[in-house]
Amino acid sequence: MTPEKVPEVTFHLRLRNDALGGPNPFEWKAVTSAEIFGGRRVVLFALPGAFTPACSESHLPGYERHYDDFKFLGVDEVICLAVNDAFVMFQWARAQKIEKVFMLPDGNGDFTRLMGMLVDRRQQGMGLRSWRYSMLADDGRVVKIFAEPDRRDNPSGVGVQASSAETMLAFLKDRP
Numbered sequence: 001m002t003p004e005k006v007p008e009v010t011f012h013l014r015l016r017n018d019a020l021g022g023p024n025p026f027e028w029k030a031v032t033s034a035e036i037f038g039g040r041r042v043v044l045f046a047l048p049g050a051f052t053p054a055c056s057e058s059h060l061p062g063y064e065r066h067y068d069d070f071k072f073l074g075v076d077e078v079i080c081l082a083v084n085d086a087f088v089m090f091q092w093a094r095a096q097k098i099e100k101v102f103m104l105p106d107g108n109g110d111f112t113r114l115m116g117m118l119v120d121r122r123q124q125g126m127g128l129r130s131w132r133y134s135m136l137a138d139d140g141r142v143v144k145i146f147a148e149p150d151r152r153d154n155p156s157g158v159g160v161q162a163s164s165a166e167t168m169l170a171f172l173k174d175r176p
Helices: 033-037 053-065 067-072 086-096 110-114 165-173
Strands: 010-016 026-032 041-047 077-082 102-105 118-120 128-130 133-138 141-147
Touching (some): 010 086, 010 102, 041 165, 053 067, 067 165
Antiparallel strands (some): 041 133
16 A cells, blocks of 8 residues: 655665765764655655666666756656665765765665565565665655556566656656
8 A cells, every 4th residue: 555645764874074074074864754855846766775787777877867857847856765774875876876866775674664665585685675666755745656566575576667767757747
């Protein structure tokens, strides 16, 4: 069942603070769902994990490539969410040369669980992960979710079709 509002959780981010100086000028910051989604139109796409094939080869790059198209259509932020920690999300964005999409770590899987999208991937040694989906949220209200079909535990892989950047763009272009 799709929630009407995004779940209220606290995300644990590592944000750059140049005032700290040194080789690692990052500090922990707790950020709530209300701070991320409140008063904003947000496209969030969630995927099984950083550095995984479909996530790295098509899902994340597609949203980065179409970022300006989303902005043109009135989206305030494009967010990539994975059940990975802040360090992994940072290094993955760096390796993928991601400059526009905001990388949101759901390290404990709290948001993913409350969205009803947490799946067991232990047969692949991945633990609990997000099912692949995209979502449009407006001021914290869930407007639309595009989830890949046949959500289940331990799939051998999950393609990128229903949750692709192109699917979300087509939906936004058809909205008044």
